[in-house]
Amino acid sequence: METTRLAVVSNRLAIVVEKGSAGEWLIKSGSGGLVTALGPVLRDRGGLWIGWLGSNLLESLDDQALETLLAEGSRETGYSLKPVELTEEEIQKYYFGFSNEILWPLFHDLPSRCNFDPAYWEVYERVNEKFAGKIAENTGEEEDYVWVHDYQLILVADQLKKMGVNRHTGFFLHIPFPPLDGFIRLPWRFQILEAMLQYDLVGFQTVRDRRNFLDCVRMLIPDSKVIGHGQVARCLTPRREVLVGTFPISIDFRQFAEIAGTREVEDLAWIIHANLPDRQLILGVDRLDYTKGIPHRLHAFANALERYPDLRKHITLVQVVVPSREDVPEYDALKREIERLVGEINGRFTEVGWTPIHYIYRSLSRVELLAYYRTCEIALVTPLKDGMNLVAKEYCASSIENNGVLILSEFAGAAAQLQNGALLVNPYDIKGVADAIHEAFLMDPETRHARMEKMRRSIQRNDIFHWVNAFLRAGIAKNLSQFPRLELFLPKPSPKTEQQKSPQ
Numbered sequence: 023m024e025t026t027r028l029a030v031v032s033n034r035l036a037i038v039v040e041k042g043s044a045g046e047w048l049i050k051s052g053s054g055g056l057v058t059a060l061g062p063v064l065r066d067r068g069g070l071w072i073g074w075l076g077s078n079l080l081e082s083l084d085d086q087a088l089e090t091l092l093a094e095g096s097r098e099t100g101y102s103l104k105p106v107e108l109t110e111e112e113i114q115k116y117y118f119g120f121s122n123e124i125l126w127p128l129f130h131d132l133p134s135r136c137n138f139d140p141a142y143w144e145v146y147e148r149v150n151e152k153f154a155g156k157i158a159e160n161t162g163e164e165e166d167y168v169w170v171h172d173y174q175l176i177l178v179a180d181q182l183k184k185m186g187v188n189r190h191t192g193f194f195l196h197i198p199f200p201p202l203d204g205f206i207r208l209p210w211r212f213q214i215l216e217a218m219l220q221y222d223l224v225g226f227q228t229v230r231d232r233r234n235f236l237d238c239v240r241m242l243i244p245d246s247k248v249i250g251h252g253q254v255a256r257c258l259t260p261r262r263e264v265l266v267g268t269f270p271i272s273i274d275f276r277q278f279a280e281i282a283g284t285r286e287v288e289d290l291a292w293i294i295h296a297n298l299p300d301r302q303l304i305l306g307v308d309r310l311d312y313t314k315g316i317p318h319r320l321h322a323f324a325n326a327l328e329r330y331p332d333l334r335k336h337i338t339l340v341q342v343v344v345p346s347r348e349d350v351p352e353y354d355a356l357k358r359e360i361e362r363l364v365g366e367i368n369g370r371f372t373e374v375g376w377t378p379i380h381y382i383y384r385s386l387s388r389v390e391l392l393a394y395y396r397t398c399e400i401a402l403v404t405p406l407k408d409g410m411n412l413v414a415k416e417y418c419a420s421s422i423e424n425n426g427v428l429i430l431s432e433f434a435g436a437a438a439q440l441q442n443g444a445l446l447v448n449p450y451d452i453k454g455v456a457d458a459i460h461e462a463f464l465m466d467p468e469t470r471h472a473r474m475e476k477m478r479r480s481i482q483r484n485d486i487f488h489w490v491n492a493f494l495r496a497g498i499a500k501n502l503s504q505f506p507r508l509e510l511f512l513p514k515p516s517p518k519t520e521q522q523k524s525p526q
């Protein structure tokens with residue numbers, strides 16, 4: 023296992039290329055959890071990252087200048103970077119089209135938002151073939167393990183086979199996998215399902231997602247069966263044997279906890295609270311996306327202010343929205359809806375010295391983000407559906423005094439792991455979320471401490487490095503022993519959310 027080289031393939035490359043103030047090109051390492059986790063692994067065993075540079079700005083760069091930039095990037099990251107170039111049409115139809123207008127809403131159980139434009143499929147296939155070509159050029163059958171990431175690249179293993187190229191392959195889906203009823207609406211359902219079965223290992227975030235996938239295989243592929251019930255099972259179809267596993271992604275817990283404890287974060291956390299004094303702060307942090315349930319959350323917050331007058335003047339919602347896909351009309355409409363609701367709620371409830379919602383629309387620096395995590399007494403993480411949701415885990419890791427309360431959607435992948443410490447809510451249940459806000463507001467320090475400690479322990483044990491090792495152990499070493507059984511979350515009736523116990 024130790025000698026196998028790793029080739030990571032994702033839509034975006036692990037670096038960001040930007041233009042500096044003097045018009046020069048600058049290269050920076052990507053900052054997401056995946057880059058942090060895979061960086062050391064790629065450096066240690068040697069490896070490469072294949073992906074799109076994510077920018078059309080590069081059209082103005084000649085080949086020689088691009089080579090120099092990538093060589094510089096490789097020196098900085100410690101592994102090779104192999105860019106896949108996409109044309110404008112490919113970006114529109116493969117990325118904005120098939121990936122973001124079909125797979126994204128369908129896999130998040132929002133089929134009414136899908137635009138099943140037939141022109142998208144052809145380009146999705148073509149771009150996946152392009153990625154497969156890049157893999158074929160840069161890797162070998164014996165020495166490399168090819169680890170493909172996410173819904174943009176489902177067809178890569180299939181395309182490799184169509185080219186007659188044999189590779190050891192693994193695939194990880196970062197977003198949810200839908201139940202059969204949703205999945206079968208996809209006009210290309212058989213192609214997508216068959217393509218997923220061309221990998222040697224397919225990984226999902228949760229037991230729920232894997233179960234949905236296996237249900238689809240059982241129902242749509244005759245004579246298929248599943249052997250084993252643990253974290254990694256074998257799926258047998260008449261033509262293939264594929265390992266199918268559950269690997270909940272995580273964060274670099276230690277790094278978050280360490281940075282949260284620095285002087286810089288502490289000072290900023292203090293300044294934030296000093297400017298919003300004598301109240302508890304509830305934090306919402308989301309990329310601008312309709313799956314994150316931001317309007318539902320704002321309605322729930324207004325409902326809480328209306329039904330629980332003790333919250334007024336004693337609580338402020340800090341809602342941070344990170345700009346994303348802004349040139350897509352649907353996202354622009356969502357932004358306007360959020361801003362209208364924030365204005366309406368502030369207009370309705372503001373009193374002298376207190377504005378209920380503090381709204382921020384921009385990307386935050388790491389220090390700012392951690393200062394908000396650290397200083398807010400409550401986090402409100404209520405996506406309508408989410409593969410995992412790293413914000414929930416980052417909030418807990420940064421709560422180094424164990425005094426934060428996490429209110430978490432039942433439909434976030436993180437709910438299965440954090441169900442013993444978080445207040446779980448159904449994001450569609452406006453009154454239920456409002457009740458949870460009030461419960462969090464009143465929660466005594468001992469209960470907060472006990473709940474947060476449980477969650478932090480679990481995230482620390484199952485951090486991002488554990489995730490990488492588990493996937494590679496199953497994928498490369500094919501070692502299926504010692505994988506614990508993972509938890510599934512199922513809602514139960516709770517006395518706290520019974521309608522008659524809360525004010526009307």
Ligand code: ADQ
Binds near residue numbers: 196307384387410413
């Ligand atoms: P995302 O949908 O992007 O990821 P999430 O898991 O919440 O969602 O991660 C968001 C990331 O952005 C976090 O790491 C967070 O620190 C960062 N971020 C948030 N707000 C920020 C801000 N204001 N400024 C700067 N950075 C900010 C997809 C899936 C998820 C899955 C991940 C990983 O949709 O379900 O958890 O992949 O697999």
